[in-house]
Amino acid sequence: MKQWIFAILVGSLATAGQAQDVVHSDTVEPIPGPEEVFTGRAEILPLTSPTAPGQAGVAVVTFQPGARSNWHTHPAGQTLYVTKGCGWVQEEGQPVQRICAGDAVYAKPGIRHWHGATDKEVMSHLAITETLNGKNVEWMEPVSDDQYSGPEQ
Structure with a gap:
């Protein structure tokens, strides 16, 4: 099921325009996640920017142990597909959930x-x-250490 969802996502990205743009991983430089919106060390590898007629940007974000985003919202939504390791995700008012490679959010x-x-x-x-x-994101305050403690804690 997870592979099916990912295939649909990738397929919809590939058919969004008339021409294809290939981004080779060795041509893109990762950028550090800004300290204003991340706690700990995060790295962003930008792959695509929103280009009409579609409005989606794609990036790979890597979080080192203990790193996390600030609280935030997306005006048009966001899909995450975990490619490596395990992490935590939380919606305000809900418990922290564990996510691992192959999971989608x-x-x-x-x-x-x-x-x-x-x-x-x-x-x-x-x-x-x-x-x-x-606009694709509205950043808010950092996640406190108490809020960050995961489901295993």
Whole structure:
């Protein structure tokens, strides 16, 4: 089922335009996750930017153990597909959930949430983020250490 969902996501990206743009991994430089919106060490590998007629940007985000995003929302939603390791994700008011390689997460538009690595292992995910009126994210305050403690704690 997870492979099927991923195939649909990739297929929909591939058919979004008339021409194909191939991004070779050795031509893209990762950038450090900004300290203003990440706790700990995160790295972003930008793969595509929103280009009409589609409005999705795609990046691989790698979180070192203990690293996580701030609380945030997406005006048009976001899909995550975990490619390596395990991490945690939380929607405001809900318990922290464990996610591992092969898992997919969909954050509905406007839902306050965060995601990151567990405290013990690296986690990478593919982030497919939709854009609405030129905006794809609204960043908020950092996730506290108490909020960050995962489901195994």
